[in-house]
Amino acid sequence: MTGVTELGYVVFGVSNLAEWRDFATQLLGLEAFEEPGEVGRLHLRTDYWHHRIVLEHNDADDLLAAGLRVAGPDEFTAMGDVLRGAGIAFQLGDRALCDARGVLELMRLADPAGNPLEIFHGPRIDAHKPFHAGRRMHGRFVTGDHGGVGHMILRHAGFDITYEFYKRLGMRGNFEYRMPMPGGMFEGLFMHCNQRDHTFAFGPPCSKSINHLMLEVDNIDDVFMTHELVQASRYPVMIHLGKHANDHMFSFYMASPSGFLIEIGYGGRPATHQSEYYVRDTYGHEFSAHMGAGMALDK
Ligand SMILES: [Fe+2]
CATH class of the missing domain: 3.10.180.10 (2,3-Dihydroxybiphenyl 1,2-Dioxygenase, domain 1)
Structure with a gap:
């Protein structure tokens, strides 16, 4: 199956990272963490994935990337062929960007309205690190069965x-x-x-x-x-x-x-x-x- 399988992650540019941290953890119940040494970036979790949401500190206050997953490397290559065949421009993400997103490979493109998309495969799953809600919760977030982040x-x-x-x-x-x-x-x-x-x-x-x-x-x-x-x-x-x-x-x-x-x-x-x-x-x-x-x- 060549097609995308889920909305794996989203990246937002936010002008007030400290406010967002409190909003995400205390109101929404999300888990928040920074990678060691990182400044101006906050990761939010809802399940075993390394992250489902990334907050980048900038003035956009808008979507910076919607990460759409494909199954694996063959489907990733096939998706590139589909896009080329349709005349849709895309750029392959370099190693640094893939590492920042926690994926094996990705390509960046825009939809007809200019919405920023990333098609990727191979998300980093932190099986050793169960989701830890930012505040008390009765249950959990629903992401299974390839339902994605939402x-x-x-x-x-x-x-x-x-x-x-x-x-x-x-x-x-x-x-x-x-x-x-x-x-x-x-x-x-x-x-x-x-x-x-x-x-x-x-x-x-x-x-x-x-x-x-x-x-x-x-x-x-x-x-x-x-x-x-x-x-x-x-x-x-x-x-x-x-x-x-x-x-x-x-x-x-x-x-x-x-x-x-x-x-x-x-x-x-x-x-x-x-x-x-x-x-x-x-x-x-x-x-x-x-x-x-x-x-x-x-x-
Ligand atoms: Fe809705």
């Missing part, structure tokens, strides 16, 4: 060109929401590459590359616990508790220190592998007063 909604440059691009990478999917809105019909395109309902989705207006990152937990009490912690914090709840019609995720959304949103969810169902669409969510997910008009719709 899902993201990204900026797009048109549905047709986006669909064709990600189809070449081995993803499939279609519109999962068609909602009548005051400004016209809102549509959301959802693409998957494994059992997770969607790995990338497109539709809401995005001032940055990323609209939100979703992290899934395996115990609903962790959604409510995080919600309670966020309500007592200075980070606003942006979309209230609710259940998505497409992936059945029970979730809410908060603003991160970088402005883009983090969704914490429980109970996502596997991808249906057959297209279907919805006109609203199952329940909830109302926008909070902090949500600007026309901002991050996740429907």
Whole structure:
């Protein structure tokens, strides 16, 4: 199988690394650590992988890389052939970059909207270092069965060109929401590459590359616990508790220190592998007063 198999890691550029450390560990429950001697870079873990999220200290406050995994070296070579055949430019990562990402090989490219991607194989798994949550948790983060770190909604440059691009990478999917809105019909395109309902989705207006990152937990009490912690914090709840019609995720959304949103969810169902669409969510997910008009719709 040539196609990508999961969203293995994400890299964010953040302007306030110290604030992010507290947000990630004390609110989200992620494990944070620095490699010896490293300055301006923080690794975040959710499982046995060396890291699932890297925070680089810079002013982007946006996505710097979305790491999409392929199975191994043969699939990596085959993906290069696919990209060359489609006229899609990419650059192979040098040893230093591969070491920084904790992968055997990677290539860098951009999607039609300029979203930064890295296709890689061979992540570093620290089997000797079990996940240690940054604060108390009832359960664990869900990353198994190649579900990857979670899902993201990204900026797009048109549905047709986006669909064709990600189809070449081995993803499939279609519109999962068609909602009548005051400004016209809102549509959301959802693409998957494994059992997770969607790995990338497109539709809401995005001032940055990323609209939100979703992290899934395996115990609903962790959604409510995080919600309670966020309500007592200075980070606003942006979309209230609710259940998505497409992936059945029970979730809410908060603003991160970088402005883009983090969704914490429980109970996502596997991808249906057959297209279907919805006109609203199952329940909830109302926008909070902090949500600007026309901002991050996740429907
Ligand atoms: Fe989401």
